[in-house]
Amino acid sequence: MIDNDLIQSLLKNERKAVAKSISIVESNDPASSEFLKNIYSSVGNAYRIGITGPPGAGKSTITNQLTKLYRVQNKKIGIIAVDPTSPFTGGALLGDRIRMNELANDNGVFIRSMATRGSLGGLSKKAIDAADVLDAGGYDYIIMETVGVGQSELDIAQAADTTIVVLVPESGDTVQAMKAGLMEIADFFVLNKSDRPAAQQAVTALKTILTMRDHDVNSWTPNIIKSIAIENSGIKEIANEINRHHNYLIKSSNFIKRRENQIKRRIKEIVEEKIRRELWGERSEKSLNSSLEKVVVGNLSPYHIAENIIEDFKKNL
């Protein structure tokens, strides 16, 4: 059952309705996809910004300052912060409580934190679903902030119109960012804490790496913006660069192309998750469990069992 009153309230940007709607899409309930289907005609107006980078680079501070700047322009901001949480305590390791306090009383800002640990898969799907809710809820900018440590976090940061990679001038940081796959997804870089001594060196290293990247002559070349977010320095420049990238996307007709690619990835993820859920019902779990021993002793290979399960799945569709 779809709650039409809830949808109407969401579209009117009523705070409680926004929160409730996100909770619906965060759940694994089938109601989640029905809800998203019903709001989708109101999705697509928000501009989505992805912010990622290694832990401690200052992503939350940049998100805060950028939000305050947009608030001066009277824009409404939705924030989805994907925080790695402690595997043992269950609590968030990143101190976004400070942020919550600073912005939580502003009705033009909506912040939702999502935990990575414990949510076995489906995290990027849920985060992007939540962005749709904020989009339908009338927020002008949606900032999706993730720690760039895993594939799903990269996926979320990439599900944006503009993706920003935040680095700090620390030895090895650039190399680690490369390894983690951060370099390919940046529309531009922010070198935060750029008052540290190694800043100019880090910019040079970054530029060298960027020249190694294959690119068309006409395509976008990622800039490097220096900031000291905690002192609000460089934030206007970041906002300007977001604008410049937005304009580039529109002029180069890449805006639609980019959104199409994102939607394509997203549909694939939805399809695969739905199939996965159908696949691992009681029946196949049982058949899997009962055959494990045969594999351990080497009588059958995992490939034999896998084929049996697939055949059985197809027969019983």
Place this chain on the structure above:
Amino acid sequence: MIDNDLIQSLLKNERKAVAKSISIVESNDPASSEFLKNIYSSVGNAYRIGITGPPGAGKSTITNQLTKLYRVQNKKIGIIAVDPTSPFTGGALLGDRIRMNELANDNGVFIRSMATRGSLGGLSKKAIDAADVLDAGGYDYIIMETVGVGQSELDIAQAADTTIVVLVPESGDTVQAMKAGLMEIADFFVLNKSDRPAAQQAVTALKTILTMRDHDVNSWTPNIIKSIAIENSGIKEIANEINRHHNYLIKSSNFIKRRENQIKRRIKEIVEEKIRRELWGERSEKSLNSSLEKVVVGNLSPYHIAENIIEDFKKNL
């Protein structure tokens, strides 16, 4: 067609046959699963060690030294090193060329490097398949070394009988390891470069975190072994701890249970990958591409398209 001569040569530990067999299972060819089915009755004798940790912690050095120690005991060692490679140059960032030179001329050691970047999914499947080949090839120990930065690397490190997490005494390292999910998978920790000043502090921090972990009274508690791998210090202690853990697994009947769990995860991965391959044929890709525009303009939601694709897939099985 299965090459029975190749299998016979693999089982006799002929070097060229080992290399060729790994290449077969690394390919996406259907021959890969047929090959694995045919060798599986010879799989299961090797002891598998997973080594993971942040970049620069010294995992390769530990692997090297451990391998040399096992060679003195006349054990045959297979190494699968999963290296993050540069997205731009395609080359490995980790300098395992030194290692290659040092051990490559020893016939009792077989090293295979696998790249993470560019291999879109299926990496952990391939690495574990390769471990099966080395297992069938008669290697006594198989060391699977990964950089703990992504889920698939964690999956590989966990597909072992004993999983070792290597850390260094650097500020924030422990917290980052927690965030990356390294703490839950360790059977024991190695604090490498333990001659650095912050070593004792790191041990204390680690111990504190470990006490926060839920565990049964009777279960295994992860130790912390200090090492300076480059000076070969602590390596014997690491080998002893691997033995102690092996003995614990056998005495507690957890050995079979652990392997069963691994096989279960693996079968699931095989099933899902096979289904995924069937799913995204020409037909569904076409239907997906042709509907993207409708989603961008908001006429249909990604969930509508996903459902159409699934229906169509089921109809045409």
